Amino acid sequence: MAFIRIPPGWQLPERDATPETVFFNRRRFLKGLAGAGIAGAVLPLVGCRTQKPLDRAAIAGVQPLAVTLNPAFAQVDRPITNELVAATYNNFYEFGSTKTAIWQNARPLPIEDWKVEVGGLVKNPQTFDLDDLTKKFPLEERIYRFRCVEAWSMVIPWVGFPMNLIIKAVEPTSAAKFVRFTSYYDSKVTPGPLFPPNQFLPFPYTEGMRIEEMANDLAFFAVGAYGHTLPKQHGAPLRAAIPWKYGFKGAKSIVKIEFVDKQPATFWNTLIPSEYKFESNVDPAVPHPRWSQSQERFVGAEPEFAWIEKPTLKYNGYGEYVASLYS
Ligand SMILES: Nc1nc2c(c(=O)[nH]1)N[C@H]1C(S)=C(S)[C@@H](COP(=O)(O)O)O[C@H]1N2
Numbered sequence: 001m002a003f004i005r006i007p008p009g010w011q012l013p014e015r016d017a018t019p020e021t022v023f024f025n026r027r028r029f030l031k032g033l034a035g036a037g038i039a040g041a042v043l044p045l046v047g048c049r050t051q052k053p054l055d056r057a058a059i060a061g062v063q064p065l066a067v068t069l070n071p072a073f074a075q076v077d078r079p080i081t082n083e084l085v086a087a088t089y090n091n092f093y094e095f096g097s098t099k100t101a102i103w104q105n106a107r108p109l110p111i112e113d114w115k116v117e118v119g120g121l122v123k124n125p126q127t128f129d130l131d132d133l134t135k136k137f138p139l140e141e142r143i144y145r146f147r148c149v150e151a152w153s154m155v156i157p158w159v160g161f162p163m164n165l166i167i168k169a170v171e172p173t174s175a176a177k178f179v180r181f182t183s184y185y186d187s188k189v190t191p192g193p194l195f196p197p198n199q200f201l202p203f204p205y206t207e208g209m210r211i212e213e214m215a216n217d218l219a220f221f222a223v224g225a226y227g228h229t230l231p232k233q234h235g236a237p238l239r240a241a242i243p244w245k246y247g248f249k250g251a252k253s254i255v256k257i258e259f260v261d262k263q264p265a266t267f268w269n270t271l272i273p274s275e276y277k278f279e280s281n282v283d284p285a286v287p288h289p290r291w292s293q294s295q296e297r298f299v300g301a302e303p304e305f306a307w308i309e310k311p312t313l314k315y316n317g318y319g320e321y322v323a324s325l326y327s
């Protein structure tokens with residue numbers, strides 16, 4: 001892709017600490033910060049080291065999915081992130097806080113016989129297995145920008161279906177105002193981060209949004225990426241992809257979808273409400289308390305898988321679809 005300029009020295013860093021990880025090490029971290037400039041110290045995004053070789057084992061076991069690309073989401077303003085970069089640089093705290101080890105730690109996630117319970121304030125509660133979902137709802141491919149609150153971004157070709165199809169299937173009652181997604185959790189399988197011990201963290205991971213947001217055409221449930229089923233580290237077998245919000249809103253490995261009348265408690269918002277808001281739309285003008293959100297580092301473009309600095313776009317560039325939700 002000729003229009004991409006790759007500044008020298010912005011290669012995928014081997015260093016795994018990230019702002020979200022930093023929370024778990026905050027006590028050690030705050031000590032280390034004494035006397036240091038906070039903004040500079042927090043964002044460990046600048047790396048000059050060469051990356052580890054890409055490992056095809058990261059996508060072992062995936063099954064091809066027959067899908068057609070939705071022409072409305074066929075292209076964005078930057079190349080698709082290399083698949084093996086995306087599959088070896090993940091946030092999934094149930095499997096640890098070391099980004100580049102999560103794909104290996106996630107191997108024990110038992111995705112056979114997966115069930116997704118959809119209920120709460122609905123007329124027609126249902127429990128779907130994965131076959132039901134993929135047969136009932138036509139799968140499509142959508143190329144979406146993806147922006148983590150940590151100020152890095154990717155472009156991922158998801159395979160899945162609009163969340164609105166679930167709304168239509170279960171028919172929320174007029175009392176339902178929000179939806180809550182709950183991720184798989186079993187402390188025997190999901191050891192969690194090392195600091196602090198697991199029991200202090202509000203697992204299972206939950207996320208949520210307003211029903212009108214969920215009904216927006218962009219809100220998507222992914223069962224695959226890059227033309228095949230999701231590797232476990234991406235949140236197999238079903239995860240949320242909400243491209244105008246920060247990445248943490250996209251709960252992985254969803255086992256429960258509940259329609260509720262009040263704004264639900266969510267994992268990050270419970271841990272650090274001042275830093276991780278419930279709404280969390282991508283917005284370059286609203287800095288995270290510990291770093292700016294005006295720029296981002298696009299990761300995973302060939303040939304070097306370099307970090308490429310880009311201005312962050314309001315609603316991650318999806319304002320034409322979603323701005324009316326917030327007027
Ligand atoms: N259950 C669960 N879902 C999660 C997370 C997590 O730790 N646990 N991390 C979130 C964050 S912070 C991001 S950026 C994305 C990362 O998705 P990816 O690894 O598929 O790129 O997943 C989100 N969903």
Ligand SMILES: [Mo]
Binds near residue numbers: 020091148149248
């Ligand atoms: Mo994130």
